[in-house]
Amino acid sequence: MKITISQRKRADIMPDMMGLFFEDINYAADGGLYAEMLENRAFEFVDCYGDKADYYTEFDGLYGWECYPKEKNARMRCVMGSPVAEENPHYLxxxxxxxxxxxxxxxxxGIVLKKDAQYEVSFYARSISYQGRIQISVQKDGIIAASGETELLPGKKQEPHNWKKYHLLLTAKEDVKGGDFAVMLEQTGVVEFDFFSMMPKDAVCGIFRRDLFELLKDLQPGFIRFPGGCIIEGNTLSNRYRFKETLKPVEHRRSNWNRWAVHLVNEENGYHSVFSHYNQTLGMGYYEFFLLCEALGAKPLPVLNVGLACQYQSYEMVQPGTEAFGQYLQDALDLIEFANGAEDGRWGSVRVAMGHKEPFHLTMLGIGNEQWETEKSGFFERYRLFEECIHAKYPEIRxxxxxxxxxxxxxYEKAWKYYHGAVKTQKNYVYAVDEHYYVEPDWFYAHTDFYDEYPRDVKVFAGEYAAHPGHTELMEQKNCLGGALAEAAFLTGVERNADVVVLASYAPLFARLGFTQWAPDMIWFDGETSYATPNYYVQKMFSCMKGTSVLDTLGEEKKTQMEQVYYNPVRDDATGAVYCKIVNASEKEKQLTICDETGKPYQVERVWLLGGMEKEAFNSLEKPDRVAIREMEQKAGEERGVITLEKNTFAVLQLIAPVPEISLC
Structure with missing residues (x-):
């Protein structure tokens, strides 16, 4: 089979094209990337119930906590009165x-410890009728694997707010999985506690779980869209994501229930899911998201609520023109000032006080998540009001x-008609439009040319894409090679049309095993370890070898698609290296001859491969590298420009272009 690659440039590639989409789904934040190891650390969790337009919660402040050891005579009560922080009024x-x-x-x-690793523990306490020592330990089967203790300072009854914060550094004496985090009093008495924390000392920036952070770093993301996703909207407006509440000290960030706590509820389960205690502590808030972007070298792309609760799950909205809606507009301006403003400004000074004097260089802002126009929602009017408000003060924001x-x-058709009409009179009205694709693999194969004929006046953000194979109901097995190959094929078309598709990100990003509401997902983990999926490696191969220019294929890629081969070439203009992404989605190996339009062969210098096995193959904790990138060894004497690809394979070829002939006059 012949692969034609012209040396003529077709389009430029945005350097930040391939990025990440983060949403707190599948315990991606609390219990995931946010390195906090304890659950319900501030005694504020609620139990969530309900169905569309009828959601409610019951307070369950002792969720995740119990007396220990059980045979001891003790009592726990969740009370209010004089808390550490008014935003989180309950304590133990x-x-x-x-x-x-x-x-x-x-x-x-349960707690996971690694031998010799250190863990920072903190908590607030005050004595009511106790004087003695408090021991903090991690135990399993009666064996103490790590421990520390501190003397509880006596309080004064005339000072009811006399909370004191205590710090301990625990060192693990051995590996532990499924351990108990235990707090013990050496004598009888009454003590009040609030806001426990246990963080690995090696957490990146003191915030992010290191193995998950490193997996993100290896993707070299160009941007991060955050914090969602549906949690931006909330199933009710009262549980929407409020970014300003995350700009306080962590103790003062009001705990919130997660809208994914009521995912897949129905009459049969009493509108009460197994994830009904999925809450958000907001320990990883907007400031931390900006730090994550900075640490990964990625551009921040926050998304704002436009006064609509989730259109799938609610009828709640704030009407444009009201004082309440004006606050949503003001939030947009305040967010930009927080990220970019001067250190003596109202919100720039908040950023400085949190520890970041320099601006975060925010350039993009999402207006609504997955919203659409209806007579009631009036989304287009809402977008217009946000655009006018933001661009009147910050015309440079995309x-x-x-x-x-x-x-x-x-x-979808109505949305594009609206945006195309708007930019005819106002070029800066919208930079890109967020499109979402959760479809079967066959759709991706059939639509590799999806953007070939798109108008170029408004750019595209492929904001949430993922192939959903239908061969299994087991969540971890949905991230199979077959789905990843379909995504790779589609991404060849996305990359080929880099002059219109300027941003792309897979979704969702994370899933904790046993705590998963949605699959497939790019990265899976438990409390101990993590692994990448075939879909992760596809994005890595596109992101890390994306080049700066798309090379023309002269339409020849349409012929190879008939034989289930999909490809796209790019060039790094700084080095001259040519990378060609090729998917062989057939069950047979393919011999490919790679030439320019004159028939001269390219030299194959290096080859990276993914797959070459059954499409149902997937990675797991037991076999984390079953489907992973490997490099093909080039055989001596192989014909120039010829390569054989195994069945079900995605490959990136590094090529050396043929030297053009020089005519002598």
């Missing part, structure tokens, strides 16, 4: 009626619009 009142009584935290699947939740419906 613990009564030990005999010595060596205490309590423990379930910590998701705004991202929404095409709705799919790319096949009338609402």
């Amino acid at each position: 009142r613990f009564t030990a009626e005999e010595s060596q009584a205490g309590f423990k935290n379930q910590a998701y699947d 705004l991202i619009g929404s095409a709705g939740p799919d790319i096949t419906s009338e609402r």
Whole structure:
């Protein structure tokens, strides 16, 4: 089979084209990238119930905590009165009626320790009727793997807010999985506690779980879209994501229930899911998201609520023109000032006080998530008001619009008609439109030319893409090679049309095993370890070898698609290296001859491969590298420009272009 690659440039590639989309789904933040190891650390969790337009919560402040050891005579109560922070008004009142009584935290699947690693523990406490030592330990089967203790300073009854913060550094004496985080009093008495924390000392920036951070870093992302996703909207406006509440000290960030706590509820389960206690501590808030972008060298792309709760799950909205809606507009301006403003400004000074004097260089802002126009929602009017408000003060900010939740419906067509009409009179009205694709693999194969004929006046953000194979109901197995190959084929078309598709990100990003509401997902993990999926490696191969220019294929790629071969070449103009992404989605190996338009062969210098096995193959904790990138060894004497690809393979070829002939006059 012949692969034609012209040396003529077709389009420029944005350097930040391939990025990440982060949403707190599948315990991606608390219990995931946010390195905090304890669950319900501030005694504020609620139990979530309900269905569309009828959601409610019950307070369950002791969720995740219980007396320990059980045989000891002790009592736990969740009380209010004089808390550490008014935003989180509940705290624990613990009564030990005999010595060596205490309590423990379930910590998701239990505490994981690595031998010799260190862990920073902190908590607030005050004595009501106790004077003695408090021991903090991690135990399993009666064996203490790490411990520390501190003397509880006596309080004064005339000072009811006399909370003191205590710090301990624990060192693990051995590896532990599924351990108990235990707090013990050496004597009888009453003590109040609030805001426990246990963080690995090696957490990146003191915030991010290191193995998950390193997986993100290896993708070399150009941007991060955050914090979602549906949690921006909330299932009710009261549980939407409020970014300003995350710009306070962590103790003062109001705990919130996660809209994914009521995912897949129905009459049969009493509108109460197994994830009903999925809450958000907001320990990883907007400041931390900006730090994450900075640490990864990625551009920030925050997304704002436009006064609409989730259109799938609610009818709640704030009407444009009202004082309440004006606050949503003001939030947009304040966010930009927080990120970019001078250090003596109202919100720039907040950033400085949090520890970051330099601006975060925010250049893009998403207006709404997955919103669409209806007579009631009036999304287009909402977008217009946001655009006018933002560009009146910050004309340089690039705004991202929404095409709705799919790319096949009338609402999608209506959105594009609106944006194309708007930019005819105002070029800066929208930079790119966010499109979402959660479809079967066959759709991706059939639409590799999806953007070939798109108008170029408005750019595209392929904001949430993922192939959803239908061969299994087991969540971890949905991230199979077959789905990844379909995405790779589609991305050859996305990359070929880099002059219109300027941003792209897979979704969702993370999933914690046993705590998963949605699959497939790019990265899987438990409390101990993590692994990348075939889909992760596809994005890595596109992101790390994307080049700066798309080379023309003269339409020849349409012929190879008939034989289930999809390709796109790019060039790094700084080095002259040519990278060609090729997908062989057939069940047979393919011999490919790679030439320019004159028939001269390219020299194959290096080859990176993914696959070469059954499409149902997937990675797991037991076999994390079953489907991973490997480099092909070139055989001596192989014909120039000829390569054989195994079945079900995605490859990136590094090529040396043929030297053009010089005519002598």
